[in-house]
Amino acid sequence: MAGESGPWSLVSYSSVVQQIHHRINHWYLQNSRDLPWRREGVGGWEVMVSEFMLQQTPVVRVLPVWEEWMRRWPRPQDLAAEPLSEALKAWGRLGYPRRAQRLHAAAVEITTEYNGEVPRTEEALRALPGVGDYTAAAIACFAFGEPTVVVDTNIRRVHARLFGGMALPEPSPRASEFARAKDVQPADRAAANLWNVSVMELGALVCTARSPKCDACPVFEQCAWIAAGQPAPHYTPKGQAWKGTDRQVRGAIMAVLREHDHPVPQDSFLSDLGRQSHATYVALEKLQSESSQRERALAGLLKDGLAVLEDDGVRLPS
DNA sequence: CATTCGTGGGG
DNA sequence: TCCCCAAGAAT
Numbered sequence: 036m037a038g039e040s041g042p043w044s045l046v047s048y049s050s051v052v053q054q055i056h057h058r059i060n061h062w063y064l065q066n067s068r069d070l071p072w073r074r075e076g077v078g079g080w081e082v083m084v085s086e087f088m089l090q091q092t093p094v095v096r097v098l099p100v101w102e103e104w105m106r107r108w109p110r111p112q113d114l115a116a117e118p119l120s121e122a123l124k125a126w127g128r129l130g131y132p133r134r135a136q137r138l139h140a141a142a143v144e145i146t147t148e149y150n151g152e153v154p155r156t157e158e159a160l161r162a163l164p165g166v167g168d169y170t171a172a173a174i175a176c177f178a179f180g181e182p183t184v185v186v187d188t189n190i191r192r193v194h195a196r197l198f199g200g201m202a203l204p205e206p207s208p209r210a211s212e213f214a215r216a217k218d219v220q221p222a223d224r225a226a227a228n229l230w231n232v233s234v235m236e237l238g239a240l241v242c243t244a245r246s247p248k249c250d251a252c253p254v255f256e257q258c259a260w261i262a263a264g265q266p267a268p269h270y271t272p273k274g275q276a277w278k279g280t281d282r283q284v285r286g287a288i289m290a291v292l293r294e295h296d297h298p299v300p301q302d303s304f305l306s307d308l309g310r311q312s313h314a315t316y317v318a319l320e321k322l323q324s325e326s327s328q329r330e331r332a333l334a335g336l337l338k339d340g341l342a343v344l345e346d347d348g349v350r351l352p353s
Numbered sequence: 354c355a356t357t358c359g360t361g362g363g364g
Numbered sequence: 365t366c367c368c369c370a371a372g373a374a375t
Contacts, residue, residue: 089371096361096370130359137373167373177371187371207354208372235371244369245364274367277359286359339358 055197055254056221056230062253063233066240070094072101073177073232079153080111082178086170087138092129094239100129112151114142120351123341124293132289132341137165155179182227184217189238190231194219196242200259202268203244284332288349289341298348301333 071077072085084104088097104125108114114122119139126135141163145153153174154160161171168186175181191212195204198215205212221227241248249255249265260266277283291304333349336342343352 086371091358091370091372092360093362093370128360130361131372133358134373165373169372173371185371188369189371239371272368275358275369280357282358282360289359335358 051257052219055219055257056226058253058257059233059237060226060229062241063229063236067232067236068094068240071098071105077178079155079174079178080109081105083141083153083170083174084138086173086177087134087165088129090134090170091131096129100125100127108142110151111142111145111153114139115146118353120353123289123351127293128290130286133339134165136339136341140164141166153178155181157181157183176228176231180224180228182220182224183231184213184220185231185235186213186216187235187238189235189242190216192244193234193238193242196247196260197254197258200263200266202260202266203270203272206270206272281328281332281335284328285336285341288329288333288336292342292349292351295350298345298350300348301329303348 067073070085072081085097085101088101088104104114107125108117117139119136122135122139123132126132129135144163145151149159154163155175155178157171157175160166160174161168166174172183172185173187176183176185186208191204191208194212194215195201198219221230237253241252249258249261252258255261288304291299333342337344340352342349
């Protein structure tokens with residue numbers, strides 16, 4: 036495979052790889068979760084919304100919000116007809132509200148440029164706001180059966196272990212990983228489709244980042260990481276800073292704005308303490324004590340178009 | 354290429 | 365309790 040020597044070189048379609056295909060696909064058919072966006076008859080819009088929500092957010096937290104969005108906005112036009120503020124409110128506490136902003140913008144673009152039909156090609160999808168390499172490949176594959184090369188964090192981890200013999204993939208995706216994923220993917224269209232979702236599911240349920248369930252793995256015998264004696268990661272992931280960051284304050288401000296239909300005076304953020312979660316309460320105390328950070332965080336939200344400044348306060352964008 | 358950007362459940 | 369990190373994208 037590209038950029039790699041060793042036992043897997045030039046043997047992508049060897050019997051071993053075909054056996055891996057069969058084992059992981061079979062495992063998937065027996066063990067996959069019954070997720071609503073995977074059910075029969077689900078269209079591009081449903082898959083697209085799920086993919087946006089699943090960007091850096093666990094499935095269990097997405098499920099109820101996705102159900103509500105599908106009930107309320109069954110088509111892109113339905114969301115596009117609503118002001119951005121409604122999308123931000125319905126996004127709730129999923130996190131990264133810019134995803135809701137970009138999904139709303141994508142719905143508008145689909146409505147105006149594609150007559151309300153989610154585009155089927157990876158290229159067209161990739162041009163939509165909030166759609167990167169992974170999401171474009173995922174929608175094309177899962178919704179429309181395109182044999183795209185899907186590379187998400189789960190697939191990267193499975194490939195790093197199974198084929199690379201490493202505990203974890205590199206911190207940031209490399210071109211060589213895409214090349215390897217393309218190389219080990221079945222040529223057949225339907226087979227590639229099943230393979231993509233199967234490897235992803237294996238990574239989500241068995242080949243997890245922490246304490247992988249190797250005793251339940253269908254390709255334990257083929258795994259290069261197991262064969263190498265399960266070596267430890269060659270780097271230490273650097274944690275995501277949170278306490279005292281602008282992100283925390285931005286989240287607190289957004290939590291307040293979501294609960295108001297009218298502009299909220301900046302000096303009255305603290306008046307809503309009673310209705311906030313503990314996390315928001317803590318963040319709001321910071322809003323009070325560190326005005327410079329509050330101003331910086333608010334400026335960021337205004338710049339990002341997630342909040343609007345009026346004469347009488349701050350509100351969500353309409 | 355490194356940073357920034359939310360949230361909350363589980364190890 | 366604390367820390368990890370989860371179907372990433374944009375800059």
